[in-house]
Amino acid sequence: MSDLQELYQEVILDHNRHPRNFHRLAGADRIANGDNPLCGDQISLYLKLSGNKLEDVSFEGTGCAISIASASLMTEAIRNKTCDEAKLLLEQFRKLVMGEEVAIANNLGKLAVFAGVSEFPVRVKCATLAWHTLNAALENRIAAPVTTE
Amino acid sequence: MKSYEVGQFATHAVKHRTLDVHKLREDFPILRQHINGKPLVYLDNAATSQKPKIVIERLRRFYAEQNANIHRGLYQLSEIATEAYERARVTVQQFIGAASSKEIIFTRGATEAINLVAQTFGRQRLSAGDEVLVTYLEHHSNIVPWQLLCEEKGAILRAVPINDAGELLLTDYERLLNQRTRMLAITHVSNALGTINPLKFIIELAKRQNIPVLVDGAQGVPHLPVNVSDLACDFYVFSGHKLFGPTGTGVLYGKADLLEGMPPYQGGGDMILSVSFEKTIFNHLPYKFEAGTPNIAGVIGLATAISYIEGIGLEQISAHEQELLTYATGRLGEIKGLRLIGTARDKAAVLSFTLAGIHPHDIGTVLDQEGIAIRAGHHCAQPIMQHFGIPASARASLAFYNTKEEVDALVAGLYKVITLFR
Numbered sequence: 001m002s003d004l005q006e007l008y009q010e011v012i013l014d015h016n017r018h019p020r021n022f023h024r025l026a027g028a029d030r031i032a033n034g035d036n037p038l039c040g041d042q043i044s045l046y047l048k049l050s051g052n053k054l055e056d057v058s059f060e061g062t063g064c065a066i067s068i069a070s071a072s073l074m075t076e077a078i079r080n081k082t083c084d085e086a087k088l089l090l091e092q093f094r095k096l097v098m099g100e101e102v103a104i105a106n107n108l109g110k111l112a113v114f115a116g117v118s119e120f121p122v123r124v125k126c127a128t129l130a131w132h133t134l135n136a137a138l139e140n141r142i143a144a145p146v147t148t149e
Numbered sequence: 150m151k152s153y154e155v156g157q158f159a160t161h162a163v164k165h166r167t168l169d170v171h172k173l174r175e176d177f178p179i180l181r182q183h184i185n186g187k188p189l190v191y192l193d194n195a196a197t198s199q200k201p202k203i204v205i206e207r208l209r210r211f212y213a214e215q216n217a218n219i220h221r222g223l224y225q226l227s228e229i230a231t232e233a234y235e236r237a238r239v240t241v242q243q244f245i246g247a248a249s250s251k252e253i254i255f256t257r258g259a260t261e262a263i264n265l266v267a268q269t270f271g272r273q274r275l276s277a278g279d280e281v282l283v284t285y286l287e288h289h290s291n292i293v294p295w296q297l298l299c300e301e302k303g304a305i306l307r308a309v310p311i312n313d314a315g316e317l318l319l320t321d322y323e324r325l326l327n328q329r330t331r332m333l334a335i336t337h338v339s340n341a342l343g344t345i346n347p348l349k350f351i352i353e354l355a356k357r358q359n360i361p362v363l364v365d366g367a368q369g370v371p372h373l374p375v376n377v378s379d380l381a382c383d384f385y386v387f388s389g390h391k392l393f394g395p396t397g398t399g400v401l402y403g404k405a406d407l408l409e410g411m412p413p414y415q416g417g418g419d420m421i422l423s424v425s426f427e428k429t430i431f432n433h434l435p436y437k438f439e440a441g442t443p444n445i446a447g448v449i450g451l452a453t454a455i456s457y458i459e460g461i462g463l464e465q466i467s468a469h470e471q472e473l474l475t476y477a478t479g480r481l482g483e484i485k486g487l488r489l490i491g492t493a494r495d496k497a498a499v500l501s502f503t504l505a506g507i508h509p510h511d512i513g514t515v516l517d518q519e520g521i522a523i524r525a526g527h528h529c530a531q532p533i534m535q536h537f538g539i540p541a542s543a544r545a546s547l548a549f550y551n552t553k554e555e556v557d558a559l560v561a562g563l564y565k566v567i568t569l570f571r
Contacts, residue, residue: 008569008570016570039525039541040534042540065511065570066510066511126510
């Protein structure tokens with residue numbers, strides 16, 4: 001069970017049970033949808049920008065514990081970061097879960113709990129879904145329509 | 150005393166029917182394996198089945214002793230290979246009760262067989278405004294080929310809906326059949342839910358309106374006795390790898406008169422009688438549809454697999470699997486928060502389920518650590534998932550070599566999943 005405990009760390013289980021920033025964001029400047037067609041995972045990511053800064057971040061969706069916890073922890077990690085800082089984080093996170101650079105965990109704070117994912121290659125795409133969606137949202141230069149509740 | 154006698158008779162009858170599963174399991178080398186230090190519990194048979202050593206050995210023997218191209222060489226090896234390949238066709242013909250071996254076309258799998266029919270027979274028959282009827286129970290492989298064709302032709306794809314048990318709504322089916330219906334493409338057994346469709350009734354209704362019927366038997370032949378003449382379907386397709394045979398093999402059965410009237414699917418060697426730059430004369434059935442060098446070893450291995458399961462008996466296989474299904478349904482039913490998806494009255498040994506608050510992928514990963522292989526996802530049957538309002542499910546699909554002990558291992562594994570996530 002040790003690999004399994006490594007994968008499903010308490011922080012991940014907690015964020016899966018109680019995802020943070022789990023709602024639609026009124027007045028979002030960017031919205032992107034991420035799909036894992038093979039798994040049926042689906043998330044929507046909302047960003048509110050203030051200049052180059054991510055003033056607010058939220059998400060909604062369905063997915064496995066890894067994908068939901070990853071999205072939840074990501075929203076916490078990138079809030080109040082600049083777009084460039086978020087992109088750097090994205091690259092570091094990718095290296096972590098791909099097992100390319102283990103030491104990088106030291107820079108990642110809470111996100112380091114995803115280090116165990118590299119032992120489960122089929123789950124890498126679960127962990128990176130939210131981050132791919134973030135990338136799409138950051139690349140999208142056209143303001144997406146603002147949702148109304 | 151009388152009840153005692155009845156009991157004794159029943160025991161005798163059951164004994165007669167019961168498979169010696171533990172002995173049969175010895176035929177499958179892979180089942181001796183350990184995964185993550187635990188004995189492999191293979192419950193993903195609807196995805197692909199394991200291979201008995203007799204099939205593996207047949208492939209080895211073909212390549213080691215008999216390998217040559219077929220229908221070509223004037224030398225002994227080629228004759229041996231050709232003879233074994235054509236004997237495989239007869240084995241398949243007899244296995245599914247086809248009238249003639251020329252009605253058996255070898256393909257790469259059920260998917261290719263469906264595409265073949267859609268692109269030749271379907272293409273000939275379909276015009277703008279016509280309809281092709283499928284069902285909500287179809288695997289994507291019996292939806293997409295028809296959808297592609299319908300889009301190209303401006304035709305309409307319709308689907309027979311299901312109830313919450315996962316059974317086709319037959320009154321809706323009857324209503325959907327109409328004068329524009331040019332084709333019915335329907336699965337024998339649902340890969341995602343296990344529902345066994347009442348094919349005889351369904352085909353009879355279609356036949357009253359002269360609607361041709363293709364049956365996707367990928368999940369039928371490994372679990373049920375099948376007789377295409379008795380079913381009176383026009384086409385029946387299945388994959389070899391789900392039938393304990395090699396991957397890359399499949400079968401299209403088609404009624405000879407229909408196959409005769411269909412244009413070739415692919416052009417190439419073996420499917421021609423003569424070629425000039427002005428005109429090509431196509432070969433007779435079944436070769437017209439077998440362009441290029443086929444999967445010779447695979448087809449011969451498939452025939453070995455068929456002989457193997459015929460030796461066990463499909464009636465016996467079906468009875469054993471039904472017993473397992475009843476047992477597994479009961480055991481899974483004990484688990485709080487488990488929702489069984491698909492509870493058809495007539496059902497093959499497929500158990501699709503969700504656990505409250507736990508995603509199927511997490512179930513799959515935890516079970517894998519216990520050596521238990523199940524499928525988690527949409528099972529290439531997204532319309533079914535949409536009907537039940539779930540993005541995915543976990544699925545245990547059983548074969549004759551599975552045991553009650555393995556069902557118990559699954560249940561124990563699921564309790565571990567629940568403990569971890571609660």
